[in-house]
Amino acid sequence: MATLDHALAHTAPRPTGVVGWITTVDHKRIGILYMITAVVFFIASGILALLMRAELAQPGLQIMDESTYNQAFTIHGTGMMLLFATPLVAGFANYFVPLHVGAPDVAFPRLNALTYWLYALGGLVVFSGFLTASGAASFGWTGYAPLSDSTYTPGAGVDLWIIGLILVGFSSILGAVNLMATIFGMRAPGMTMFRLPIFIWNMIVTLALIMFSFPVLTAALAALFIDRNFGGGFFDPAQGGDPILWQHLFWFFGHPEVYVVILPFFGVVTEIIPVFSRKPLFGYRGFVFATLLIGAYSFTVWAHHMFTTGSVDNPFFSAMTMLIAVPTGVKFFSWIATMWRGKLRFQTPMLFTMGFLFMFLIGGITGIFVASPPIDLAVHDTYYVVAHMHYVLFGGTVFAMFAAFYYWIPKMSGRMMGERLGKLHFWLMLLGFNVTFFPMHQLGLDGMQRRIPDYLPERGFDTLNALSTVGSAIVAMSILVFISNFLLSMKKGAPAGDDPWGGNTLEWATTSPPPHHNFRSLPPIVSERPVFDARHGVHGDG
Amino acid sequence: MAEELRFFLRSALFTILIGTIYWFLSYEETGSILLAGVVASSAFFVLVVGAAVRAARSGRKTPRSLLGFAEGPEDRPLILDEDAFPSGSAWPIVGSVAAMLVGLGLIYGGWLWIPGAGLALAGAWGWLAEER
Ligand code: HEM
Ligand SMILES: [Cu+2]
Numbered sequence: 001m002a003t004l005d006h007a008l009a010h011t012a013p014r015p016t017g018v019v020g021w022i023t024t025v026d027h028k029r030i031g032i033l034y035m036i037t038a039v040v041f042f043i044a045s046g047i048l049a050l051l052m053r054a055e056l057a058q059p060g061l062q063i064m065d066e067s068t069y070n071q072a073f074t075i076h077g078t079g080m081m082l083l084f085a086t087p088l089v090a091g092f093a094n095y096f097v098p099l100h101v102g103a104p105d106v107a108f109p110r111l112n113a114l115t116y117w118l119y120a121l122g123g124l125v126v127f128s129g130f131l132t133a134s135g136a137a138s139f140g141w142t143g144y145a146p147l148s149d150s151t152y153t154p155g156a157g158v159d160l161w162i163i164g165l166i167l168v169g170f171s172s173i174l175g176a177v178n179l180m181a182t183i184f185g186m187r188a189p190g191m192t193m194f195r196l197p198i199f200i201w202n203m204i205v206t207l208a209l210i211m212f213s214f215p216v217l218t219a220a221l222a223a224l225f226i227d228r229n230f231g232g233g234f235f236d237p238a239q240g241g242d243p244i245l246w247q248h249l250f251w252f253f254g255h256p257e258v259y260v261v262i263l264p265f266f267g268v269v270t271e272i273i274p275v276f277s278r279k280p281l282f283g284y285r286g287f288v289f290a291t292l293l294i295g296a297y298s299f300t301v302w303a304h305h306m307f308t309t310g311s312v313d314n315p316f317f318s319a320m321t322m323l324i325a326v327p328t329g330v331k332f333f334s335w336i337a338t339m340w341r342g343k344l345r346f347q348t349p350m351l352f353t354m355g356f357l358f359m360f361l362i363g364g365i366t367g368i369f370v371a372s373p374p375i376d377l378a379v380h381d382t383y384y385v386v387a388h389m390h391y392v393l394f395g396g397t398v399f400a401m402f403a404a405f406y407y408w409i410p411k412m413s414g415r416m417m418g419e420r421l422g423k424l425h426f427w428l429m430l431l432g433f434n435v436t437f438f439p440m441h442q443l444g445l446d447g448m449q450r451r452i453p454d455y456l457p458e459r460g461f462d463t464l465n466a467l468s469t470v471g472s473a474i475v476a477m478s479i480l481v482f483i484s485n486f487l488l489s490m491k492k493g494a495p496a497g498d499d500p501w502g503g504n505t506l507e508w509a510t511t512s513p514p515p516h517h518n519f520r521s522l523p524p525i526v527s528e529r530p531v532f533d534a535r536h537g538v539h540g541d542g
Numbered sequence: 543m544a545e546e547l548r549f550f551l552r553s554a555l556f557t558i559l560i561g562t563i564y565w566f567l568s569y570e571e572t573g574s575i576l577l578a579g580v581v582a583s584s585a586f587f588v589l590v591v592g593a594a595v596r597a598a599r600s601g602r603k604t605p606r607s608l609l610g611f612a613e614g615p616e617d618r619p620l621i622l623d624e625d626a627f628p629s630g631s632a633w634p635i636v637g638s639v640a641a642m643l644v645g646l647g648l649i650y651g652g653w654l655w656i657p658g659a660g661l662a663l664a665g666a667w668g669w670l671a672e673e674r
Binding site (some may be wrong): 015020022023024025104105109110113114116117118120121122125156159160163164166167170184185192193194204208211212216225245248249252292295296299300303305312313316320372488517 | 549553557579591632638639642648
C-alpha cells in the first residue's frame with residue numbers, strides 16, 4: 001500500500017481572509033469560488049425569468065416594454081448557459097477531479113485561478129450591458145445575424161455581450177486544457193484509465209467538447225465584433241458574407257455546449273445511483289463507450305437547429321440526432337439495472353437524482369419529436385421548444401446540480417445538509433418546475449411563439465400562461481428553501497465525518513473538508529471503487 | 543497504445559467517417575471545414591499526448607515528479623513534494639483584469655489599453671518570476 005506522507009511542517013502558512021481567497025491557487029477554493037459565482041448568476045438569470053413570467057401571466061404589457069423583454073430573455077439565456085451551467089461544471093470539476101484521481105491539485109494551479117477571474121469578470125461585463133443607454137443585448141442568446149449587426153442592434157450593450165463572452169470563452173478553453181492535463185498526467189499510482197470514476201470519464205468527454213467547440217464560438221464572436229465595429233462583412237450579404245454562416249458557427253458550438261452542461265451531470269448521477277442502491281454500477285465499460293459515442297455524435301448534429309432555414313441537409317441531421325438516443329438509452333438502461341434489486345435509500349441526493357431521470361427523460365422524448373423535420377417545421381420557435389429545452393436544461397442540469405450539492409456539500413463543508421428541508425425543497429421544486437413548463441408544450445402546439453412579451457386575449461393562451469407563472473413562483477420558493485437549508489446546515493448541521501454515504505470514490509477516503517493537497521494516505525486502487533474495496537477489505541495484487 | 547491516445551484517435555477516425563459522408567451528401571462547405579477542424583485538433587492531441595507519453599516512458603520525466611511526488615526508490619512511501627505547488631499568487635487576477643481592460647478598450651477607446659498593457663506586462667513578469 002502506498003502512503004502519502006505530507007511534509008506538513010514545510011508547508012508555508014496560507015494567507016487567510018479576503019486576500020487569501022483572491023490570491024488562492026488551491027483547486028478546492030477555486031472550485032468553491034466557481035460554484036458560488038455560478039449560483040449568483042443562476043439567481044440573477046432566474047430573476048430575469050421571473051420577471052418574464054410575470055409579464056406573460058396575462059395579455060397586454062404590464063411590467064416591461066418589448067425592448068426590455070428582449071433584453072430579459074437574451075441575458076436570461078446567455079446567463080443560464082454560459083455564466084451559470086458551464087462554470088458550474090467547472091466548479092464541480094475543479095473541486096472533484098483532483099480528489100477523484102488522487103492528485104494533490106490540478107496540473108497548472110495559477111492558470112486555474114486565471115480561468116476563474118476571466119469568467120467572473122466576463123460575466124460582469126455581459127450583465128453590465130443593462131447599465132448602458134441602449135440596454136443589454138436583445139437578440140436572443142443565439143445572437144443570429146442580421147439581428148445582431150450594427151444596423152438592427154446598435155449600442156454598447158451588444159459589444160459588452162460579445163467582449164464578455166470572449167473572456168468567458170478563453171476561460172473555458174484554458175480551464176479544459178488544465179483539467180485534461182490533470183486527468184491524463186496526475187492520476188495516483190494504480191488509477192488506470194478504466195478504474196477512473198464514471199464522473200471523470202464524463203468530464204474527459206466534456207473537456208474535449210469544450211476544447212473543440214468553444215474556439216468556434218470565440219472566433220464567431222470576434223467576427224461579429226469586427227462586422228459591427230470595423231466594417232467587416234462576415235455575416236453581411238451586401239459585402240459577400242452570409243448570415244447563415246453565423247448559424248453554422250453558433251450551433252457547431254451550441255449543440256456540443258448542451259452536452260457540456262449535461263454530461264458532467266450524467267457523471268454525477270452515475271456516482272450517486274450505485275452508492276444509494278448499494279450495488280456496483282451495471283456495465284462500467286458500456287457506460288464509458290456510450291459516453292464517448294454521445295460526445296462524438298454531438299459534433300455531427302448541429303444543423304438540427306437550422307431545419308427551417310431550408311439550406312441544410314435535413315435528413316442527415318435528423319438521422320444523426322435520432323442516433324444519439326441509442327447511447328443515451330444505454331445509459332438509462334445501466335442506471336435502471338444498477339438500481340434493480342438494490343437496497344435503495346431515498347435520501348435527498350437520490351431524490352434529486354430520480355427527479356433528474358424522469359424530467360430529463362421527458363425532455364429527451366420531446367427532443368426525438370423535434371428531431372423530425374416535419375414536426376420541427378410546425379413547432380420551431382414556439383413554446384414547445386421552450387418546454388423541451390427547459391426539461392433538458394432545468395430537469396437535467398439543475399436537478400442534478402442539487403443532487404450533487406446534497407451529496408457533496410458534506411464533503412466540502414464537513415456538515416450534513418438538513419434532510420427535512422432537503423425533501424421539502426425537492427418536492428416543491430418538482431411541483432413548481434412541472435407547473436411552469438408542462439403547460440408550455442400545449443401553448444406551443446396551440447401556436448404561441450417564443451420571445452414575445454404579449455399575446456392577443458382571443459388566442460386562448462391566458463389560462464395556461466397564468467398557471468405557468470404560478471409555477472415559476474413555486475420554483476423560486478423552493479430555491480429559498482434550499483438557501484435557508486444551506487445557511488442553517490452550515491451553522492448547526494450534523495458533522496459529516498469522512499464518508500457519510502458509504503461512498504465508492506477517493507474523495508471519501510479523506511477528511512471533510514479535505515486537507516490542503518487533499519490526502520494524508522491513499523487506499524490501494526485496484527478497481528473503480530477504491531473506497532468500497534478498502535471498507536470491505538478487498539486487496540488486489542497492488 | 544495508451545488509452546489517452548486512443549481517446550483522441552477514436553474521435554479523429556469517427557469524425558473522418560461522418561465528415562466524409564456529410565461532404566458527399568451535402569457539399570456544404572462551412573460544416574465540412576468545421577468537421578475537418580475537429581479531425582485536425584484530435585490528431586494534434588494524438589501527437590502531443592503521444593509525445594508526452596513517450597517522454598514519460600523514456601525516463602526523461604518520471605511519472606512521480608509529474609505527479610508532484612518527490613523522487614525516491616520504488617518501495618518507499620510516496621512523499622508529496624509540497625514545493626512543487628505554488629501557495630498563492632496575485633498575478634492571475636491581475637492578468638484577467640488586464641484582459642478585460644484590453645477588451646473594453648475595443649469598445650470605449652484605446653486609452654484603456656494603457657492600464658491594460660501595463661497590468662498585462664506586470665502580470666506576465668510577476669507570474670514568470672514567481673519561483674513556484
Ligand atoms: C426559474 C426557472 C426558469 C424559468 C421560469 C425560465 C423561463 C424562461 C422563459 C419564459 C423563456 C422564454 C422566453 C421567451 O422566449 O420569450 C426562457 C428561455 C430560455 N431559458 Fe429559461 N427559465 C428558467 C430556467 C432556465 C435554466 C436553468 C436554463 C439553463 C440552464 C434556462 C435556459 C434558457 C434558454 C437558453 C432560453 C432561450 C433564450 C432565448 O430565447 O434566447 N432557463 N426561460
Ligand atoms: Cu442541438
